[in-house]
Amino acid sequence: MRLCPLIFSQVLYEDSQMVTLTAPYIAGFLAFRETPFLLEALQRLERNQPRLLPQVVFVDGNGLFHYREFGLACHLGVLSGLPCVGVAKNLLQVQGVYKSEEHQSKIAALQKGGDSFPLAAASGKVLGKALRSSDKSSKPVYVSVGHKISVDTAVHLTHSCCRYRVPEPIRQADFRSREYLRTHFPAADT
Template sequence: MLFVDGNGILHPRGVGLASHIGVCSDMPTVGVAKKLFHVDGIMRDEKHHEKVRQLNGKGDSFALLSTDGSVLGKAVLSGPGCSNPVYVSVGHRMGLDTAVKLVVACSKYRIPEPVRLTFALESTFEPLSAMVKQE
C-alpha cells in the first residue's frame, strides 16, 4: 500500500497522481493532499470553512461531495491538535473508509508518517541535476 502526496480521484480529471501510480504499479494507493483542488462543485468557500471548524479532533472528517452527490474524498483531521485537515481520496484498489482509517492510524502529526518521512529523507539526497554530467 502506498501513500501519495497528491490526489486520487479528487482531481479535476478524476485521476490524480495517486490513481496514476496505483494503476501503473497495480498497488493499492491513497492520495493525501495538503490543499483542496476545486473539483466539480467542491471548493474552499465559507461553507467548507464552517465544516472544518466543526471538526473536533483526530479522526474527525466530512465527505467531499461532487455536484451529482458522489463522494470524491474526505477532509480529515489526521493528527492530534491539528486544525487544518488533509484531503484523502482513493487512488487505486482501496476503499475510502479504509484509506481514511490508514491515514489516521499512520499520523502523529498532520501528514501521515510515510509521507512526512519521505519529505525528511528527500532533503538528504543530492539533486538529480547535480548527479547528471553536464556536457
C-alpha cells in the same frame, strides 16, 4: 520512497535518487511528470527487498479527488497494481468543492483526530474526505482513493499513520528528500 509500518512508524527502507524532470509542473497533470520515477522506485524495491513491497502506497497528491477523477494516486496504483491512497495538503477546488464558508465551517467542526467529512462533487459523488489527521492539527488533509481501496479504509489508514498532520510515510519522504538535497547539493535552495 520511504516505507513505514503502521504499528512501529519507523523507516524500513529508503531509496533516494536524483531525477531529471523533463515536463513542467502543470496543475492536474502531476501524474504524467512523476509516475515514471515512482514506478521505477517501486521496481527497485521489488528487486532489492521484495518482502518489503508495501500493502498500500501513500501518495503526496490526489486520487479520485481530481479534475478528471484520476490523479497521481490513481495512475501509480493502476500501473503498479498496488492499493494507493492520495493525501493532499491543500484543497483542490474541483467539481463543486470550493474553499467556501460552508467548507470552512465543516473544517471548524472537526473536533479531534480522525474526524472527517466527505468531499462531494456537485453530482453528489464522494471524491474523497477532509480528515483532521491528529488532535494537534486543526488544518485537514484531503484523502482520496487511488486504487484498490475504499475511501473509508483510505481515511482510516491515513489517520493511523499520522503522528502529526501528514501521514508518516509522506512526512518522512519529504523530510529525507530535503536532507538528501542538503547533503548532496548544499548550494541548492531546498
